[in-house]
Amino acid sequence: xxxxxxxxxxxxxxxxxxxxxxxxxxxxxxxxxxxxxxxxxxxxxxxxxxxxxxxxxxxxxxxxxxxxxxxxxxxxxxxxxxxxxxxxxxxxxxxxxxxxxxxxxxxxxxxxxxxxxxxxxxxxxxxxxxxxxxxxxxxxxxxxxxxxxxxx
Amino acid sequence: xxxxxxxxxxxxxxxxxxxxxxxxxxxxxxxxxxxxxxxxxxxxxxxxxxxxxxxxxxxxxxxxxxxxxxxxxxxxxxxxxxxxxxxxxxxxxxxxxxxxxxxxxxxxxxxxxxxxxxxxxxxxxxxxxxxxxxxxxxxxxxxxxxxxxxxxxxxxxxxxxxxxxxxxxxxxxxxxxxxxxxxxxxxxxx
Numbered sequence: 001x002x003x004x005x006x007x008x009x010x011x012x013x014x015x016x017x018x019x020x021x022x023x024x025x026x027x028x029x030x031x032x033x034x035x036x037x038x039x040x041x042x043x044x045x046x047x048x049x050x051x052x053x054x055x056x057x058x059x060x061x062x063x064x065x066x067x068x069x070x071x072x073x074x075x076x077x078x079x080x081x082x083x084x085x086x087x088x089x090x091x092x093x094x095x096x097x098x099x100x101x102x103x104x105x106x107x108x109x110x111x112x113x114x115x116x117x118x119x120x121x122x123x124x125x126x127x128x129x130x131x132x133x134x135x136x137x138x139x140x141x142x143x144x145x146x147x148x149x150x151x152x
Numbered sequence: 153x154x155x156x157x158x159x160x161x162x163x164x165x166x167x168x169x170x171x172x173x174x175x176x177x178x179x180x181x182x183x184x185x186x187x188x189x190x191x192x193x194x195x196x197x198x199x200x201x202x203x204x205x206x207x208x209x210x211x212x213x214x215x216x217x218x219x220x221x222x223x224x225x226x227x228x229x230x231x232x233x234x235x236x237x238x239x240x241x242x243x244x245x246x247x248x249x250x251x252x253x254x255x256x257x258x259x260x261x262x263x264x265x266x267x268x269x270x271x272x273x274x275x276x277x278x279x280x281x282x283x284x285x286x287x288x289x290x291x292x293x294x295x296x297x298x299x300x301x302x303x304x305x306x307x308x309x310x311x312x313x314x315x316x317x318x319x320x321x322x323x324x325x326x327x328x329x330x331x332x333x334x335x336x337x338x339x340x341x342x
Contacts, residue, residue, distance in 0.1 A: 002330075002331050003162065003165045003169070003331075005330045005331065006169065006203075006327065006330045006331040007165075007168065007169065007172060009326070009330045010169070010172040010173065010176055011172060013176055014172060014175050014176045014179060017176060017179040017180050017183055018179055020183050021179060021182050021183050024182075024183065
């Protein structure tokens with residue numbers, strides 16, 4: 001009789017526990033679906049890009065897989081990631097960046113931007129100003145405090 | 153020793169109890185997964201050993217960890233080789249608990265609760281020291297480092313001990329109520 005009583009109680013607790021587990025699993029499933037839907041919605045209105053800042057002395061900072069609104073330029077991205085810690089001068093070709101993260105250009109070293117060409121497997125120099133280059137999905141861009149001709 | 157005596161009667165009943173205890177232990181572990189270091193597994197293992205017998209407790213402890221260690225929400229790990237035997241600490245303390253209860257002539261609910269809380273604290277402390285020591289040795293090459301991380305930066309060890317001190321008396325009382333009292337080895341007959 002004692003065995004039956006204990007078994008009965010254990011079986012009831014087991015069934016209750018299994019029901020709660022089922023409920024939790026269902027909640028998890030729902031949340032996972034909602035997350036997937038949300039991610040799909042976000043992907044429609046944003047891009048993922050990566051930015052490298054190379055100080056020319058071996059110090060490099062990567063900002064990988066940064067999500068940005070569609071329509072941002074490289075200038076917007078740099079301003080966002082440095083939290084405004086950059087300086088620039090206005091020119092007829094647009095803003096010319098002179099300092100990033102409190103490190104200014106000096107001697108023959110200027111802040112130049114490059115983009116990674118995946119087919120050529122090399123860094124290529126940007127052909128327009130930072131404010132005129134509109135980022136695309138999966139772009140890999142680099143700012144380099146370099147001399148002309150040098151790459152990150 | 154009465155603690156190791158095994159009654160061959162009711163083997164199938166004993167096996168079914170092992171299955172039920174193990175299933176309950178694993179099921180509640182998954183249920184309480186969102187609460188770190190709070191689980192009924194330890195209380196169920198302890199209670200199964202204290203209420204039925206040592207062999208049932210041993211089986212429940214090993215089987216529970218074999219299932220939960222492999223099908224773990226955080227992913228299966230080879231660490232189950234070390235955590236599964238560590239669970240046997242609770243079985244050992246359950247055996248001591250049964251022996252101690254025999255020594256007491258009459259025990260009130262208050263005595264049962266306070267004694268089981270005390271056993272919960274010490275058994276959990278032993279378990280935490282063993283598992284954290286082994287983890288420290290394997291991950292940091294230092295047992296001391298493993299023991300330091302037991303309660304720092306998050307007091308996981310304390311959470312484990314306090315939760316068990318509350319859960320052990322509750323589960324134990326429930327099982328004693330429906331199975332039997334604390335007449336130790338003489339209650340091996342299912």
